[in-house]
Amino acid sequence: MFGAKVEIAAREKELAFELEMVPFSQQQGYSPRNPEVLRINPKRQVPVWIDDEVELYDSTQIFEYLEQRWPAPPLWPAAVAARARARQLEHASDEVFFPNVIRLMGLRASPDPVDAPEWIQACNGIRAYYDQMERLLAGRGFVAGDEYSYADIAFYMAQFFAARHTVPVTGAHARLLDWRARMAARPAVRPVIDAMARYLRSIDYPVPEYD
Ligand SMILES: N[C@@H](CCC(=O)N[C@@H](CS)C(=O)NCC(=O)O)C(=O)O
Incomplete structure (x- = not known):
């Protein structure tokens, strides 16, 4: 990831x-x-x-x-405040959102993970973060504003792993679903995520929807 x-x-x-x-x-x-x-x-x-x-x-x-x-094309917003927000979101994706997914990965080996309180807590953490991103995407194209940024890259990959571990973005987060489709259509994203999907299929693992 x-x-x-x-x-x-x-x-x-x-x-x-x-x-x-x-x-x-x-x-x-x-x-x-x-x-x-x-x-x-x-x-x-x-x-x-x-x-x-x-x-x-x-x-x-x-x-x-x-x-x-390699400053071009820029992948952080130009304005100082927007850049700070984008950096914060990139970091939060790895350090606030993703630890929930790591918890699910760790619990998957246990016999009945769905009933474990830690499992439910991690799933709730993931959904609460989706709620937050859904609100951010109101009236803007990307998570940190109108400009595509590293924050989108980080969260696209993180949510793919959350989906793999049973908590996908769904119709309950319509703006996030649209964003996901736009992300997957990017020529820089598509080959990376397709290769990951091919790898998962090659080892008979399910592949969640990712576009
Ligand atoms: N904060 C690090 C996290 C890197 C990370 O967790 N890498 C994983 C693979 S995606 C890894 O190498 N795990 C092996 C290990 O921890 O032993 C980053 O952003 O690069």
């Missing part, structure tokens, strides 16, 4: 980048660990970004670098 964020942004910037996927399986997780990831990221996580002498980890940090190094 975090690697996909960076891939989408690199495609939006039309960069000639080389994408290296690390070994991963549902049974063994990230194994064996990629040596470059271990060298660059003390948290041992993907994504990492290498651009000559610049080596970075964390998708949000990588966004900052992409924006300064």
